[in-house]
Amino acid sequence: MVAETDGCLLFLRARVQSLGGEGCSLLPHGHFWIASQRVVALGRVGPAAVEVKEGLINAIAVGDYRSFVLRRPLVDYGDAVIMPGLIDVHAHLDEPGRAEWEGFSTGTRAAAAGGITTLVDMPLNSFPSTVCEETLKLKVDAARDKLYVDVGFWGGLVPENALNPRKLESLLNAGVLGLKSFMCPSGINDFPMTNSTHIEEGLVTLAKYKRPLLIHAERIPDVVSDEELDGELDPRSYATYLKSRTPAWEESAVRDLKRAMKDTEVGGRSEGAHLHIVHLSDSKTTLELLKDAKHSGAKVTIETCPHYLAFSAEEVPDGDTRFKCSPPIRDAANKDNLWEALLDGHIDMLSSDHSPSTPDLKLMEEGNFMKAWGGISSLQFVLPVTWSHGKKYGITLNQLASWWSEKPAELAGQKNKGSILPGYHADIVVWKPEAQFHLDDTHAVYHKHRNISAYLGKELSGKVLSTFVRGNLVFAEGKHAGAACGATILAKGSGAKK
Numbered sequence: 020m021v022a023e024t025d026g027c028l029l030f031l032r033a034r035v036q037s038l039g040g041e042g043c044s045l046l047p048h049g050h051f052w053i054a055s056q057r058v059v060a061l062g063r064v065g066p067a068a069v070e071v072k073e074g075l076i077n078a079i080a081v082g083d084y085r086s087f088v089l090r091r092p093l094v095d096y097g098d099a100v101i102m103p104g105l106i107d108v109h110a111h112l113d114e115p116g117r118a119e120w121e122g123f124s125t126g127t128r129a130a131a132a133g134g135i136t137t138l139v140d141m142p143l144n145s146f147p148s149t150v151c152e153e154t155l156k157l158k159v160d161a162a163r164d165k166l167y168v169d170v171g172f173w174g175g176l177v178p179e180n181a182l183n184p185r186k187l188e189s190l191l192n193a194g195v196l197g198l199k200s201f202m203c204p205s206g207i208n209d210f211p212m213t214n215s216t217h218i219e220e221g222l223v224t225l226a227k228y229k230r231p232l233l234i235h236a237e238r239i240p241d242v243v244s245d246e247e248l249d250g251e252l253d254p255r256s257y258a259t260y261l262k263s264r265t266p267a268w269e270e271s272a273v274r275d276l277k278r279a280m281k282d283t284e285v286g287g288r289s290e291g292a293h294l295h296i297v298h299l300s301d302s303k304t305t306l307e308l309l310k311d312a313k314h315s316g317a318k319v320t321i322e323t324c325p326h327y328l329a330f331s332a333e334e335v336p337d338g339d340t341r342f343k344c345s346p347p348i349r350d351a352a353n354k355d356n357l358w359e360a361l362l363d364g365h366i367d368m369l370s371s372d373h374s375p376s377t378p379d380l381k382l383m384e385e386g387n388f389m390k391a392w393g394g395i396s397s398l399q400f401v402l403p404v405t406w407s408h409g410k411k412y413g414i415t416l417n418q419l420a421s422w423w424s425e426k427p428a429e430l431a432g433q434k435n436k437g438s439i440l441p442g443y444h445a446d447i448v449v450w451k452p453e454a455q456f457h458l459d460d461t462h463a464v465y466h467k468h469r470n471i472s473a474y475l476g477k478e479l480s481g482k483v484l485s486t487f488v489r490g491n492l493v494f495a496e497g498k499h500a501g502a503a504c505g506a507t508i509l510a511k512g513s514g515a516k517k
């Protein structure tokens with residue numbers, strides 16, 4: 020129910036009750052209101068109060084709530100922003116098997132502290148990779164009692180299952196929210212790359228389930244430039260890494276996806292399927308090719324990540340492998356173009372691609388970009404990073420909510436998440452965009468390895484005050500709830516039968 024201020028309060032049936040689990044919430048209520056002068060809901064930003072009841076949003080009262088929210092408990096956040104919690108559709112939590120890289124407990128604590136209320140875990144970097152029903156079960160078991168936010172799982176589309184619909188269906192029936200594949204070596208032995216035939220065949224099965232295929236779209240071009248082959252270049256120089264992995268890699272992958280994209284069009288072989296390009300970096304030809312495909316009716320979405328929007332190649336110090344990721348962070352003009360494409364709606368959403376490793380694999384002392392592990396650690400900081408850098412480009416709070424909550428919820432098939440609307444999960448972040456902080460050594464960081472984050476040492480604005488997951492206050496004033504009460508999210512049913 021949504022009420023304007025002049026409405027009487029028929030919907031106000033305050034009934035304080037305890038929440039499901041002991042210690043799940045820092046707030047001792049199951050039914051309460053939160054309010055502020057800047058609630059991002061119903062396509063606008065303004066004063067409103069949100070009623071939370073048994074984990075769901077029960078009502079929104081828009082306007083001067085102070086005059087009519089008579090019953091308590093009410094938590095009034097003043098002029099802080101109340102926004103849908105962020106949904107990070109691209110994070111590597113690495114458990115089981117590589118818990119020394121990152122884990123469910125550390126990763127989801129960092130997420131909660133950063134205003135992320137749901138994340139979807141990537142099928143690689145944990146061991147074994149999530150490529151069949153059994154390995155998904157290992158993930159779900161490893162996550163038990165460790166989650167501070169809700170977590171879903173992508174499965175892997177790999178050569179072993181791609182041409183075998185029975186295997187794929189068993190993975191999809193087990194509950195992965197969609198599949199992910201690589202068009203170049205992933206760096207993980209049990210996660211081999213797929214070719215376009217694997218992708219086209221996999222999409223036929225995915226179409227039945229109406230779940231997406233996420234693609235790491237880099238492919239080693241058929242013709243490799245002389246620069247790329249030059250083994251003499253200084254491996255501590257970021258320019259060397261850039262030359263070794265040019266935009267032509269992204270372009271080549273997307274050209275190779277031409278038929279797969281066409282198949283998703285109405286009347287196509289995989290109508291109902293959906294291709295999602297993860298971590299787009301090249302804002303030039305690759306983006307143009309994807310725009311053309313969208314324009315022709317292909318079901319394609321695109322994400323980019325805060326590191327491509329915050330950093331440029333020119334500013335990466337020699338030897339600072341914290342900045343190494345694939346595809347690489349490119350030049351400042353490319354960054355500007357990515358912002359423009361995001362603002363124009365050509366890029367649909369954002370994700371962290373939080374992909375840590377142990378610090379030794381980053382080879383920080385040696386500073387060898389060619390040998391260091393690729394991946395940026397960012398989970399806890401994506402909201403302030405997006406806001407701090409986006410302000411200059413004039414981004415709005417509604418756009419933030421679209422890129423970080425609404426569109427990702429759609430991608431992950433989460434119909435009750437991603438917006439502040441009655442009936443939706445009460446997944447909410449409360450934050451102060453104007454509050455500045457220095458990400459220095461004293462700042463609490465909950466990722467497993469704080470020192471490998473490229474954001475350390477940066478000045479940011481946007482401080483998370485509170486995070487609610489299904490009504491549980493899981494993080495507030497620098498503290499986490501006592502118990503980890505996040506849920507695993509498993510997809511149900513096949514689109515085919517509906």
Ligand SMILES: NC(=O)NC(NC(N)=O)C(=O)[O-]
Binds near residue numbers: 111144298372
């Ligand atoms: N194995 C990985 O985690 N790879 C990741 N690494 C990056 N982005 O540098 C990725 O998502 O491609």
Ligand SMILES: [Zn+2]
Binds near residue numbers: 235345
């Ligand atoms: Zn990737």
Ligand SMILES: [Zn+2]
Binds near residue numbers: 109111141372373374
């Ligand atoms: Zn990734």
